Amino acid sequence: MTNLMLQSSMSMDVGTLWGWLLLLLTAVGSGAEFQRNMLKLQGDYYLAGFFPLHDNIRTKRERPILEDCKLGTENKHGYHLAQALRFAVEEINNRTGPYPNLLPGVRLGYHLYDTCAIQAGVLASVNVMQDQEEILRPLPGSSPPDDSPMVVIGPDSSSRTMPTAVLLGAYLVPQISYEASNEMLSNKAVYPSFFRTIPSDTIQVSAMIQVLKRYRWTWIALLGSDNAYGLQGMQSLSQQSAYHDICIAYQSVLPRRTAANTQMLRNMVDAILRTNVKTIVLFSSKSRLQGFFPLVVERNVTGKIWLGSEDWIASALIADIPGIRTLGTFLGMSVKFKVIPGFGGFERKMQEMSRHIDRSEFSKLPLGPLGECLQTSDGYVLAASDHPMDSYDFASSFNVYRAVYAVAHALHKKLGCDVGGCEARTINPWQLLPLLKKVRFSVGNSSMYFDENGDPPTGYDIVVWLWRGSQWIVKEVGSYTPYPSSLTVNTSLIEWSLPADATSVPNSMCSPDCDFGHRRLQTGQHKCCFDCLACPAATFLNKSGASSCQPCPEKEWAPPKSEKCLQRTLLFLAWDAPLSVALLLLLAATLLLTTGSAVILLLHLDTPVVKSAGGRTCIVMLASLTAAAASALCHFGLPTRPGCLLKQPLFVVSFAVCLACVTVRAFQVVCIFKFASRLPMLYDRWAKNHGPEYTILAVSAAVLCVSVLRVAADPPEPSADLRFYPDSIVLECSHTLSPGSWVELACASLLSGLCFTLSYMGKDLPANYNEAKCVAFSLVVYMISWICYFTLYLISRDAFTMAVNVFAILSSVLGVFGGYFLPKVYIIIFRPQMNTSAHFQNCIQMYTMNKQ
Template identity: 55%
Template sequence: MGELLYRTLLLGCIWSCCYGTGLQLKGDFTIYGMFPLHNADQTISAAPCMPDCKQGTDNKHGFHLVQALRYAVKEINNSTGKEKLLPGITLGYQTYDTCSLRASVLATVDLLSQPYNRVDVEPRAAALIGPDSSDYAFTPAAALGAFLLPQISYEASNEMLSNKMLYPAFFRTIPSDKNQVDAMIQILLRFNWTWIALLGSDNSYGQQGMLSLSQQASDYDICIAYQAVIPTLKSGTQQQMRDMVRNIIKTKVNTIVVFSSKRIANGFFPFVIEQNITDKVWIGTEDWSMATLVSGIPGISTIGTVLGVSVQYAPFSGFQDFENQAVSELRDISAVNSSSDMVVPCLQNTDLYTMATKRYSLENYDITSSFNVYKAVYAVAHALRQVLKCDSGQCEKTEVQAGQVSIFIRVRFTVRNTSVYFDKNGDPATGYDIVTWTWKGKAWSFRVVGAFSPDPPYLQVDLSQIQWTADDSDGTNVPESRCSPECPYGYRQLQVGQHKCCFECMACPASTFLNKTGSTSCQSCAQGQWSPAESEACLNRTVLYLPWDAPLSLALLVLLALTLLLTLGTAALFLRNLTTPVVKSAGGRTCLLMLLSLTAASCSTLCHFGTPSQPACLLKQSLFLFSFTVCLACVTVRSFQVVCIFKWSSKLPRFYETWAKNRGPEMFILVTSVVEFLISVLHVALYTPFPSENHDLYYDSIVLECSNDLSPGAFVEILFVSLLSILCFCLSYVGKDLPANYNEAKCITFSLMICIISWISFFTVQSINRGTVTMALEVAAVLCSVLGILGGYFLPKVYIMLVKSQMNTTAHFQNCIQMYTMTKQ
């Protein structure tokens, strides 16, 4: 209600001094136009009155826009033959000078009042072309939308105007700011500018565009270091603008996005020049990036590089000739207008003839906008053609409702090889040119360096066409605009402060990697891979096992072969001399069982080579422990027998006889072996070992092993063998001073010590290392245990049988016993 009252008072204030008809051409249908022919003072006064637009400075851009309207109407009216778009119908126009926001409001009110304050009006309103600003477009879009009178703007790009619920009859030939924001985002991403300042003009165009861009920026990891609204230049806002420029300097950004109208940008950039800001990148919107109102500011060439978004350029042949030839026509129109009563003189008393005589230059920016006006007029004409059913060769002069034109204005057509149509929101499906400013001395020009297509979003930029600095000739010295430098590969980002673009680089720990920038977390290596700290890629883990063809394995296999050769050779020799005193004193047939068990224990080492298999895992530990238990049981029995005969016979005279008669030695060996066998079976049944890959021992290696090698079952197996070894060691140690021919106890004691030491060494190393060397050490411990027993118990007997055969007699053995007995007595 307040705004309506304001507009009513404004109209009343001006109505008292308004008269006449203004710049117009009569026709069957009238196209209204709103164009900025002057730049009026924007100062807002307390009274709702508006000065005459002519009091402002001339706007040459607006002059070209009016000429584009006249050019299109004249071309349509003068077309002949099959090319006649509206046969039998003529178009007229009436224009308003929207030199300010108040002027656009007044023009809207005057347009709506036409049918009521002039009863002699015969032409019917067809549509409104304009105005040039989003701020200026909202009022007519809302007012005319209520009557469904089409409005086609050539420069109003605010995204809110696409809302058909609020503005049902609004259309435009310039893309929506939604596409422009997308283009700006793509530019920032293309050059990796993530630390920016964002400025927007203090109007709906700038604020809506700034809001849309700031909302999307976070989705693309773009941080806005500083954001502010540029006010309209007045005496009270100058200090505010200076503070804005100082804040931009403090944030140390190199890229500034200025989403502003050309009028407000014109007031802001002098303060940038005043603060001597140079070598920055300014990204401009289509409204000011090509406007000479901004590029003509003295000293603006020093601010740095300007990259602008511009409506795509299309050649507009014949328009320049039309303007040159229209001087005489405008002279006649001005003479008519000077003698006519004008309804709104402050909007319609423009002397176009005087402006035409100034021969304003026609820049690309003017051509682009003028072509948008041209397309808008043709869109109205094509819609009327459909409404009036002109396809038959003559248009029907029937009653036309404004809503009908709005419906058919969406028709697709082609003009000057350009396809024109409006989508469901009233927007054209067109993209943008990307332009940069160039300077030769003080002469300004621009260069198209790329293009943006909105559907799907695609940006193409030719870097070689952009000159970032004075000495940059090929566009390679792209300025950086980042809060923190990119982290190298192998380092992740750790955010510092509230902006995610500000971070420290933290090294990725071992077993992780990072081969891209911008990530806040490191990637874990696959299970079969590893990496040191600060890595950008993972390495394959080393597989640890005991290959058959490794040098260490070959050495162990040679040792195994020698061990088997010794055990089998010894067994053959013992079998041949089974009835001799040496063999009988060593245990007789028990020696063959011992040698067989040692052979089996040696063969268990074959399960340690190559990649683990299920049979190997089942036999590797259990076969050795069972075989070695049988051997130890035999050695223990032999040690007990000797000690019992020579040491305990006087104390326990009948113990050994009872032990021997009841087959004590055989039962001890059998029971001990069966117990170990049952423990092994339970171990395999309850804790079945199987081939496995251990990834937890080393970060850079995979250990191929058998599972459950340290299970409770394995521990019981080892404990039983260990207790038997201790018992055997104790008995052999007690008999260390027996007769020479029966004195293998010393050798057995030494052999058992070697065996115990080798296994203690192995378990010590295994507790700190599970690599290939430890696997080889286990094989060595097995062979040392076998060789220890073989060397300590059997080889002295072999030596007697092969070298000292004279000692292998009954007499010699009896003599040794007698001497031992005499010594003890």
């Protein structure tokens, strides 16, 4: 809707322009004379000033005929603007301003026009164009005018500026506006000769957006006046809001208040109240709000934040509306300005002169048919009214002042005044265009130049209304600079209109912000209205306003409702962990027992106890047990490739060698006492041809081949298991439960089962040859240890499980050592009387007698 109305407004401004021209030309009389009444000053080069010295004349006529501007009420703002131009020209002519060497020997003149309506601005532009037409194409027998303006200063609003900018652009007459901020005027293809000393609305919209973001006012209503200024500003702000997560709950265009429109305006107020917004952005001209705010006061609205554009926020016309102070906090944009030194005294001097001057003595100078109706206002009458200045007047007057100095600097350059004085010559308006684009000077410590679009580089001040009794002031509380974009606001200077129980900055949100770790779930058509949902585990959200949670990186994790990810815990059996230290002490004790026992057995190798236990085979068994126990060292610390290759095969092969020895020894004992008589030849041949040794070697080689093939086909490597725990990384060796490892473990289990069977068969043999109970106990310990470990491994992979793995290794070694070797070492050390041939013969005889 805003786009359509904006286009309609633009087509009205340009499409009907030439129709107005025809009607205006027919409506203007001829033969009148102009009085020198503050609106004209003779000089060498002329400026034209377009100022609203009176308010609009509204008629019911359908044709855009210009009524006499003097029929309207005096416009004190326009009066101050005109005085600012006159003051700047007087400073330059009298060499009393900030640049006393500017235009030496050159006198500036001016024509001031009362542009009380759009039609008046169009007519004033035609008057300037008529002079240019006579200069470019003079009629036979006529002389070109010598007081043709080179530059136009004004008009005041965007709506009034656009038609004049099109007309003046056709003749490339430079035009510098002091209040027209519509961003469309920056289009050089349409307005080639347009400049301005007020920032464009693009910058103002950016400033408003930054203020809304600064205070997190994301749920707003947006109103704009039904002219080019309001429509374009409202459209731009609406578009930019979407990029900054600002939702417009209600948007409408403010018409001029008439009897027909009053109810529509009341409905707008009700609609705003229904949306429950706290912040209302008003991008509007003063004239529209002058009729709107009384209706807001009528509805007893309180506690709102009114964010205003520069056109009205500093205007006494709005602030003086009865009851407006009860509506809430008024915050807005104000054009940056500096107080012009001496300007106040200049106006007071004009006021004093207006009381004593005899207007009947004014000289009468003919203007021609188009100028009469625009220069008939009496400036001395306006001066006598003693109009006070407010912040809005100061800002706009400063912009007029700068515009005059910009023209003077361009003219100074064109006349070559820097080299031996100014050269007197005729200058066409279009010749100043490139020089205006290059002017650069400072006024009141404020740099002034135009960019490629004819816009100044200045930003906006952030101002607030403060009430002191019945009086109000506009206080600067911050500023916005566009290059680079920067907003500063001193919140402590703002006096918020808050309920009695509120102490902080008011908020204006459809839904309160979600806590960190919660995402938004939109609940309506506006993305500012939402529910908050907690982020699930392994995701996070460290900002407010996002609608989706972010997954954590692979090596990080997060619990539910997290605002950041945490490093996963690394799970491995550290060397310095208390449990590791205990296991290492146990391992050291185990290695000491096995190696110490091997030394003892080696020293008593020819004794009956050692021979009955297997003789030299005992040393092999103890060596294998030592190697099996040493494999536990591969389980400590961070996994390494050599450690992964060794830890399981080293234990399985070493323990298999020990089991093979025990199995063969049990088989020998069983055969000697139970089967030797049945198979005497076969057993003797097997025993005499090193059958036990070859059997042990063959079994060990078979298990070794299985392990080597498993490692070669699918070598285990250090790995990081990221799936087992969401918050931890298991550092282990790969393929712990691979098919090859199961085959490897199955071989060891089969061998242990065979060993258990043969040992159990010798349970009734002589005591010196009967280790059935001890071996069976050892193998039960071995099996239970590994069953517990693998059961625990399936449900847990933490450091405790890794410790259980080490404990299973050591318990297997200690079980065999305790069941098989410890009794023999005990006899050798503590019962030497039992380590004799006689004792063993006696045991065998007793066994034989019992069998008989």
